Amino acid sequence: MPNPTAAMLVIGDEILSGRTRDANMYFLAGELTKMGIDLKEVRVxxxxxxxxxxxxxxxxxxxxxxxxxxxxxxxxDDITADCIAAAFGRSIDVREDARDLLVSHWEARGTEVTEARLRMARIPEGAALIDNPVSIAPGFTLENVHVMAGVPAVFEAMVATVLPGLTGGKPLLSQSLRINRGEGEIAGPLRVLAQDFPDLSIGSYPFQRDGVYGATIVIRGSEGPQVDAAMARLAETFPA
Amino acid sequence: MPNPTAAMLVIGDEILSGRTRDANMYFLAGELTKMGIDLKEVRVxxxxxxxxxxxxxxxxxxxxxxxxxxxxxxxxDDITADCIAAAFGRSIDVREDARDLLVSHWEARGTEVTEARLRMARIPEGAALIDNPVSIAPGFTLENVHVMAGVPAVFEAMVATVLPGLTGGKPLLSQSLRINRGEGEIAGPLRVLAQDFPDLSIGSYPFQRDGVYGATIVIRGSEGPQVDAAMARLAETFPA
Structure with missing residues (x-):
């Protein structure tokens, strides 16, 4: 059975204007790979x-x-929840359970309950809340979409809440070999290797350091013995 | 006249698997913003x-x-050039001008000309080459698509070649103010400000540092006096 697939949608002018460097994509990609869910696309x-x-x-x-x-x-400028509701044709309003979470948190801190603050309790009809241990305001899951905050600490905490509830696949195993030769020299044998192991993904990532050209070859697959066999062949072809 | 718009397409399993942290998006976003081209979407x-x-x-x-x-x-695994050709219904083959660039570079270094290496001279019919001062193998522009390498040093050099040939818009000006109050307190006045200055983009980026909640408010626009006026109002509303 193929692994489940995933996509990520990053919402934010601050990334597109170059003001902020996105950190969440890199984090999520690593977490999904560990549990065998294949991240196939990201859009910002x-x-x-x-x-x-x-x-x-x-x-x-x-x-x-x-x-x-x-x-x-x-x-x-926080319009994601309303957009998700619109995408699925659901109504959206301040919801009691989300409101209660926030109000009891604010009351304990003497924070005033304002209309603006209560926007964070707007949850589309039928969504399940995602716990936010960092700053309380919840995310939510609607259909197959998990809606989370952009602040990295909160995003990461929400991902930790969501992932255990999902069905993973076979985790992707990977091995890599650093070869101090130019990609042009490696490319021929690598193509043959890729043909001989069609179930594996074989990537070549060139580098140039202190005048030395080389490439890191990464072999990825879900079957350990296959990855081992391909890596052994590669090491034999390009001895250190 | 509205600013020209742009999108970026990042190609690479190494980003989606979490192996590599993308650096090119952040760089390009900053460069485009400086010259008044609005980056509207990124896909990986x-x-x-x-x-x-x-x-x-x-x-x-x-x-x-x-x-x-x-x-x-x-x-x-380097299939971008063929995919771009396919997307525009163009033929693709090793092209003389690209081949000559590479072969003379290799000859000067005593590097063997291999079939694999010559793949880097595959250029779609009708494309213009993009100079690569770092490692010679050129990028290319076909229609409105600029095809560049993923290695950051090479990507940055190619961007520097391409951008001066494009028509920019009014550079986006921005000013920011750090406010040490929670976003819930800032949100109401900020909404009024956004309504009063409909041509400006007003973003709020929350932070939490050493137990202090706050937000950096960024006001962006292409008309300096407008940005100044909105920022003056904001500073008046939230004195330090």
Missing amino acids: VSDDAPSITAAVKALSEAYDEVFTSGGIGPTH | VSDDAPSITAAVKALSEAYDEVFTSGGIGPTH
């Missing part, structure tokens, strides 16, 4: 309702799981 | 021909300029 779109809604629809139809990051705070 | 797809071709088509139709990163080396 701006804080623009039609763009968000269209991307959510397309990704939700094409992949098993979709993870979003960003746009669920209290300010006017 | 794997080294898979149908995925690359479909993404190139979609982005090329939707935006003024498209920048791709990755998949143009000599190895079997």
Whole structure:
């Protein structure tokens, strides 16, 4: 059985303007790979309702799981929850369970309950809340879309809540070999190796360091003995 | 006149598997913002021909300029050039001008000319070469798509070659103010500010440092006096 597939949607003008360097994509990619869910596509779109809604629809139809990051705070540019509701034709309003979580958190801290703050309790009809141990305001899962905050500490905590509930696949195993020769010299034998092991993914990542050209060859697959066999052949072809 | 729009397509399993942290998106976003080209969308797809071709088509139709990163080396997993040719219905083969560049570079270094290495001279019919001062193998521009290497040093050098030839817009100006109050407190006045300055983009980026909650408010726009006026109002509303 093939592994489940996933996509990620990053929402935020701050990434597209170059103000902020995205960190969540790299984190999520690593976590999904560990549990055998294949991240197939990432899209970054701006804080623009039609763009968000269209991307959510397309990704939700094409992949098993979709993870979003960003746009669920209290300010006017936080429109993700409304866009997700629109994408699935659901109503959205402040929901009691999310409201209770937030209000009891605020009361314990003497924080005033404002209309703006309560925006964080807007949850689409039929969604399940995602626990946020860092700053309380919850994310949510609707259909196959998991909606999470953009602040890395919160995003990571929410991912840790969501992943154990998903069905993983065979974790991708990988081995790598650093070869101090130019890619042009490696490419021929590598192509033959890829043909002989069609179930494996064989990637070549060139580097150039202190005037030395080389490439790191990464062999990935879910069957350990196959990965071992391909790596043994590679090491034999290019002895250190 | 609105600014020109752009999209980026990052090609590479190594990003989606979490092995490598993408650096090119952040670099390109910053460069485009400086010259007034609005980066509207980024997609990351794997080294898979149908995925690359479909993404190139979609982005090329939707935006003024498209920048791709990755998949143009000599190895079997470098399929970007062929996919771009397919997306535009062009033929592709080793082209004389690209071949000459590479062969004279290799001859000067006593590097053997192999079939694998010559893959880097495969250029779609009708494309213009993009100079690569770092490692010679050229990128290319076909229609509105600029095809560049994934290795950051080479990607950056190619971007520096391409950008001066494009028509920019009004550079986006931005000012930011750090406010040490929770977003829930800032959100109400910020919404009013956004309504009063509909031509500006006003973003709120929450942070939490040493137990202090706050948000950096970024006001972006192409008209300096407008940005100044909005920032003055914001500073008045939230005195330090």
